[in-house]
Amino acid sequence: xxxxxxxxxxxxxxxxxxxxxxxxxxxxxxxxxxxxxxxxxxxxxxxxxxxxxxxxxxxxxxxxxxxxxxxxxxxxxxxxxxxxxxxxxxxxxxxxxxxxxxxxxxxxxxxxxxxxxxxxxxxxxxxxxxxxxxxxxxxxxxxxxxxxxxxxxxxxxxxxxxxxxxxxxxxxxxxxxxxxxxxxxxxxxxxxxxxxxxxxxxxxxxxxxxxxxxxxxxxxxxxxxxxxxxxxxxxxxxxxxxxxxxxxxxxxxxxxxxxxxxxxxxxxxxxxxxxxxxxxxxxxxxxxxxxxxxxxxxxxxxxxxxxxxxxxxxxxxxxxxxxxxxxxxxxxxxxxxxxxxxxxxxxxxxxxxxxxxxxxxxxxxxxxxxxxxxxxxxxxxxxxxxxxxxxxxxxxxxxxxxxxxxxxxxxxxxxxxxxxxxxxxxxxxxxxxxxxxxxxxxxxxxxxxxxxxx
Amino acid sequence: xxxxxxxxxxxxxxxxxxxxxxxxxxxxxxxxxxxxxxxxxxxxxxxxxxxxxxxxxxxxxxxxxxxxxxxxxxxxxxxxxxxxxxxxxxxxxxxxxxxxxxxxxxxxxxxxxxxxxxxxxxxxxxxxxxxxxxxxxxxxxxxxxxxxxxxxxxxxxxxxxxxxxxxxxxxxxxxxxxxxxxxxxxxxxxxxxxxxxxxxxxxxxxxxxxxxxxxxxxxxxxxxxxxxxxxxxxxxxxxxxxxxxxxxxxxxxxxxxxxxxxxxxxxxxxxxxxxxxxxxxxxxxxxxxxxxxxxx
Numbered sequence: 001x002x003x004x005x006x007x008x009x010x011x012x013x014x015x016x017x018x019x020x021x022x023x024x025x026x027x028x029x030x031x032x033x034x035x036x037x038x039x040x041x042x043x044x045x046x047x048x049x050x051x052x053x054x055x056x057x058x059x060x061x062x063x064x065x066x067x068x069x070x071x072x073x074x075x076x077x078x079x080x081x082x083x084x085x086x087x088x089x090x091x092x093x094x095x096x097x098x099x100x101x102x103x104x105x106x107x108x109x110x111x112x113x114x115x116x117x118x119x120x121x122x123x124x125x126x127x128x129x130x131x132x133x134x135x136x137x138x139x140x141x142x143x144x145x146x147x148x149x150x151x152x153x154x155x156x157x158x159x160x161x162x163x164x165x166x167x168x169x170x171x172x173x174x175x176x177x178x179x180x181x182x183x184x185x186x187x188x189x190x191x192x193x194x195x196x197x198x199x200x201x202x203x204x205x206x207x208x209x210x211x212x213x214x215x216x217x218x219x220x221x222x223x224x225x226x227x228x229x230x231x232x233x234x235x236x237x238x239x240x241x242x243x244x245x246x247x248x249x250x251x252x253x254x255x256x257x258x259x260x261x262x263x264x265x266x267x268x269x270x271x272x273x274x275x276x277x278x279x280x281x282x283x284x285x286x287x288x289x290x291x292x293x294x295x296x297x298x299x300x301x302x303x304x305x306x307x308x309x310x311x312x313x314x315x316x317x318x319x320x321x322x323x324x325x326x327x328x329x330x331x332x333x334x335x336x337x338x339x340x341x342x343x344x345x346x347x348x349x350x351x352x353x354x355x356x357x358x359x360x361x362x363x364x365x366x367x368x369x370x371x372x373x374x375x376x377x378x379x380x381x382x383x384x385x386x387x388x389x390x391x392x393x394x395x396x397x398x399x400x401x402x403x404x405x406x407x408x409x410x411x412x413x414x415x416x417x418x419x420x421x422x423x424x425x426x427x428x429x430x431x432x433x434x435x436x437x438x439x440x441x442x443x444x445x446x447x448x449x450x451x452x453x454x
Numbered sequence: 455x456x457x458x459x460x461x462x463x464x465x466x467x468x469x470x471x472x473x474x475x476x477x478x479x480x481x482x483x484x485x486x487x488x489x490x491x492x493x494x495x496x497x498x499x500x501x502x503x504x505x506x507x508x509x510x511x512x513x514x515x516x517x518x519x520x521x522x523x524x525x526x527x528x529x530x531x532x533x534x535x536x537x538x539x540x541x542x543x544x545x546x547x548x549x550x551x552x553x554x555x556x557x558x559x560x561x562x563x564x565x566x567x568x569x570x571x572x573x574x575x576x577x578x579x580x581x582x583x584x585x586x587x588x589x590x591x592x593x594x595x596x597x598x599x600x601x602x603x604x605x606x607x608x609x610x611x612x613x614x615x616x617x618x619x620x621x622x623x624x625x626x627x628x629x630x631x632x633x634x635x636x637x638x639x640x641x642x643x644x645x646x647x648x649x650x651x652x653x654x655x656x657x658x659x660x661x662x663x664x665x666x667x668x669x670x671x672x673x674x675x676x677x678x679x680x681x682x683x684x685x686x687x688x689x690x691x692x693x694x695x696x697x698x699x700x701x702x703x704x705x706x707x708x709x710x711x712x713x714x715x716x717x718x719x720x721x722x723x724x725x726x727x728x729x730x731x732x733x734x735x736x737x738x739x740x741x742x743x744x745x746x747x748x749x750x
Contacts, residue, residue, distance in 0.1 A: 109499065225705075297585055302600050302601065303585075425711060437518065
C-alpha cells in the first residue's frame, strides 16, 4: 500500500470518527411510552410502593449529584447511604460537584438536546433556592412525588398547617411536592469567646453599627451574589423594613411590587449596609470574602471577631474537626430574626432511573438516616419533629449535637422565613450596583433598573 | 527523483496537519462562532431567540463598570508584560555570559515552565495571604501585632498577586525564547563591537537589543494576548469588583438567571475583538519600526 492511500485511509477513519462522535453527542431520544406511563401512574397515586421498588431493582442504579465540599458528608454517604441502597438492590452512584448549578446545567442541556425521561444522566440533585427555582421555571422536574413516598409521613405537607411552610415553599417557590425535604439550616453567627465575650457582642444590627465604630475592621460578610452573602443582606433588610413587619413582605414575588414600593421596602436596609461599609474589614477598600471558607479563615486568623453563615451545628462540627478553636460559640444574631430554610432532593424530568430515584428519596428521608445524619455529621433533621411518635422524637432529640452557647428554643423563637427567590435575584443585583460598584445613580433608579431588567 | 518525493512529502505534511486543524476548527473556531451567535441573541436553550439583536452589546457598553474593567484588563496585561520583558532581557543576556553556577541557573530558571498557573496561584496565596507564611513570619518576629495586619496583597483591585503569578510563570518563558535566540545569533557581532571599543551598555543597546527585537516582539505578543484573555488568575487573586472583563463575563454567565448568558457572550466576543485589535496594532507598529531601520 502506498503512503498516499494510507493517508487517505487515515482521513476516512478520522471523518467517520467525527461523524460517529456527533451521533453520540446529539442522539434523537424520545421518551419511552412505558416510562411515561410509570411516571403518570405514580404521580396520580395508582402505583403501589412495592411495584415502585420492583421497578427500581430492575433499574439497578441511581445517579445522585451533590455538593461534595464536605469530607464528613462524603464519608457518611459512603458508610451509611450506599449500604442502605444496596439492601434495596440499587447501586448508588454519587457525583460530587463544586456547585449545584453544574447539575442543573447538565439537566437543562440534556433536555435541550431532546433527552427526555429515561435518557438523561441525573436521577437526583441535592438543592434548594434558586437552583430549584430554575428547574421549576424551565419545567424540568419529574412531578409531585414527595408527599407520595412512604416516609412522607415524617413531613408536614398539610396546606392548612402554617408549620408546613418550610416544606411547601422553597425560597418562596411553591415546591408542590416536586422535591423531598432532606435537611434544614439556620443562619447563625459564631464568635471566639476568648477574643469577644458574649456580653460585648452585638445582638442586632443597630448594636452592630455601634460595635463596628468602636472596633473598626473586626467584621465583614460574604459577598453577594454568593447565597451566604445574600442571606446576610436579606437579614439586614428584614431588620430595617419600614413597616416593622420584618420578613413578611419579602415572601411576595417581585411581580407584586412596583419599583417605588420595593425601593421604600429595601432602602433603609441598603443605606445601613452602605453606612457600615467603611467600618468593615479593610476600611477604605472594604474586603468581602468570596465564600464561607474564606470568611472562616479570616475568623481563624484573627482578622475578624465574629462571622455569619448557615449552620445550626456548624460550631459543633468545626470544633470536632479542629477547624474552630475550642472557645468558639454560636451567637444568636440578629435578634430581629435569623433566616431558616430547608434543603431538598429533587428528581429531574429526564431522570434515567426514576423508580430508583424515588426509592432513594424515600431511603434518605427514613428516620434512621435522618437521625444518623444528625448524629454523625451534624446536619439538622429534614423531618418535622411534631410528626414523629414520642419515642422517635426522643431518639431525634438525643442525637442532637451541642449548640454551644445558645438554646434550641432561642433559635426556634428567632427563626424567620427565607426571602422569595424572585426577590433575592433583584436584591443581589442592587447590592452589586449600590454597594460594590458604587453606582452614582439615585437609589430609586438603581432599584427600578434592576426590576425592569428582571 | 527529488521533485516527486518532495511533492509527496508536502502532501503528507499537509495531511499531517489535519488532526490539529480539525481540533482548532471544532473547539476554537466553532466555540467562537457559537459565542458570537449567542451574543447576537440566538440561545433557544435559555428561551432566547431574537437573532439578530445588538441589545446584549448595548447592555454592557452602557454599563458604568465597562471602562473600569477594560482599564484593569489592559493594566493586568500590559504591566507584567513590560516588567517581564525587562527582567527577561537582563536574564537572557546574563545567561549568555560565562559565570560560576551557570549550569545550575540554566536548570533552575525553567522550573516554573513545567508548573501550571493554578499551582502558582496556590503558592502566592500560601506566601502572601494575610494568614500566609510571610504574615506569620513578620508576626513571629514582632514586626506586626497580628497576622491580620500584614498588608493586603491579594484579592483587591491593585492586582499584586495576579502580576506576581504572571511574572513567575512568564519571565522563564520569555527568557528561554530570548536566550535560545542569543545562542543561534552567536556572539561574533558583540565581540567585534567589543574589539572596536564599545562599552557593555553600548553593546547591549546598539548590538544585542536590535538583534533580539523580533524574538522580543514575538514573546511579548504571546504574553500580552494570554494575559488579556486570562481568567482563572484574576478570578482567584483579583477583587470581586472591579475585575477584568473575563471575570465580569463569568459573573454574568454564572448568574442564576440564564437569560444573562448572551450578555456574557457579548463580553467574551468584545474581549476577543479588542485583544485582536491590540495585537494587530502592535504588529503594524513593529513593521513600521523595522521598515524605518531598513530591515524589511
